[in-house]
Amino acid sequence: MLKLSEVQRALEARSIVGEDKLDREAESAFGADLMSDVLAFTRKKTLLLTGLTNVQVIRTADVSELSAIVFVRGKMPGTEILQVAKNCDIPVLLTKYTMFEACGILYKLGLPACPVKELKDE
Amino acid sequence: MEIKCEVPGNDFDRAGEASASIKKALQRLGVPADIVRRVAIGTYEGEMNALIHAGGGVIKAEITSNLTIITVKDKGPGIADVQQAMKEGFSTAPDYVRAMGFGAGMGLPNMMKCSDKFSINTVVNKGTKITMRFEHK
Ligand SMILES: Nc1ncnc2c1ncn2[C@@H]1O[C@H](COP(=O)(O)OP(=O)(O)O)[C@@H](O)[C@H]1O
Ligand SMILES: [Mg+2]
Numbered sequence: 164m165l166k167l168s169e170v171q172r173a174l175e176a177r178s179i180v181g182e183d184k185l186d187r188e189a190e191s192a193f194g195a196d197l198m199s200d201v202l203a204f205t206r207k208k209t210l211l212l213t214g215l216t217n218v219q220v221i222r223t224a225d226v227s228e229l230s231a232i233v234f235v236r237g238k239m240p241g242t243e244i245l246q247v248a249k250n251c252d253i254p255v256l257l258t259k260y261t262m263f264e265a266c267g268i269l270y271k272l273g274l275p276a277c278p279v280k281e282l283k284d285e
Numbered sequence: 286m287e288i289k290c291e292v293p294g295n296d297f298d299r300a301g302e303a304s305a306s307i308k309k310a311l312q313r314l315g316v317p318a319d320i321v322r323r324v325a326i327g328t329y330e331g332e333m334n335a336l337i338h339a340g341g342g343v344i345k346a347e348i349t350s351n352l353t354i355i356t357v358k359d360k361g362p363g364i365a366d367v368q369q370a371m372k373e374g375f376s377t378a379p380d381y382v383r384a385m386g387f388g389a390g391m392g393l394p395n396m397m398k399c400s401d402k403f404s405i406n407t408v409v410n411k412g413t414k415i416t417m418r419f420e421h422k
Pocket of ligand 1: 199334335337338339359361362363364370371375376377378387388389390391392393394413
């Protein structure tokens with residue numbers, strides 16, 4: 164478990180939505196550009212790291228009740244997209260690190276991978 | 286209580302609005318959080334399918350004190366081989382859909398997994414109707 168403020172510090176990230184919610188906790192993390200996988204495999208309170216910056220990322224985080232979104236590689240989503248994140252109450256962080264670096268940094272800090280449950284296991 | 290939402294065809298900017306409003310309604314009604322999450326995910330997958338594969342459709346949520354039933358109905362091309370469509374990884378989504386993070390062929394299996402009861406009625410060239418049932422245990 165890691166507080167968003169710790170995630171922000173470790174990734175030297177900018178908080179662009181939900182600056183007042185950085186005491187929220189992420190229980191695990193998942194790195195993906197495939198929202199289908201996020202929808203199928205993540206649990207709630209997961210931190211999502213992604214390089215995709217469309218509105219579907221926010222919608223996916225909203226329905227999956229993720230703890231926050233980190234956009235990697237300095238990619239800045241459009242203002243309409245950030246507005247949707249604000250409305251959905253989802254904190255958004257922006258880091259210059261690439262997906263691999265950002266995941267590595269958080270993993271080293273002890274943030275575990277989101278336990279993936281195969282669909283057919285259920 | 287009943288909610289009806291239109292799903293506009295191929296409008297990716299508005300995709301997900303129907304599921305988001307159904308999710309909010311369930312939360313207001315005090316449906317348990319874990320059930321709300323499953324309904325929201327299943328409905329969103331259904332919404333994306335109607336939008337991507339069928340040129341839009343209509344989502345209906347029927348909510349009672351112990352049950353939510355979601356139906357996603359469209360007048361799209363229908364599905365010729367349902368068994369194949371239900372397989373994890375099977376997808377006919379074009380590349381531009383994949384570039385947006387969808388089209389991994391996980392939607393239908395995920396809808397089945399999320400819901401307590403899942404059924405699909407589809408007729409080629411007529412359309413598809415998906416029903417998901419969620420008990421509020
Ligand atoms: N509403 C629909 N109308 C027509 N075809 C559909 C519909 N929903 C799903 N399909 C077909 O079933 C396939 C699998 O659906 P799904 O599991 O949601 O994966 P994906 O949407 O990622 O392709 C789709 O690629 C499409 O061929
Ligand atoms: Mg789908």
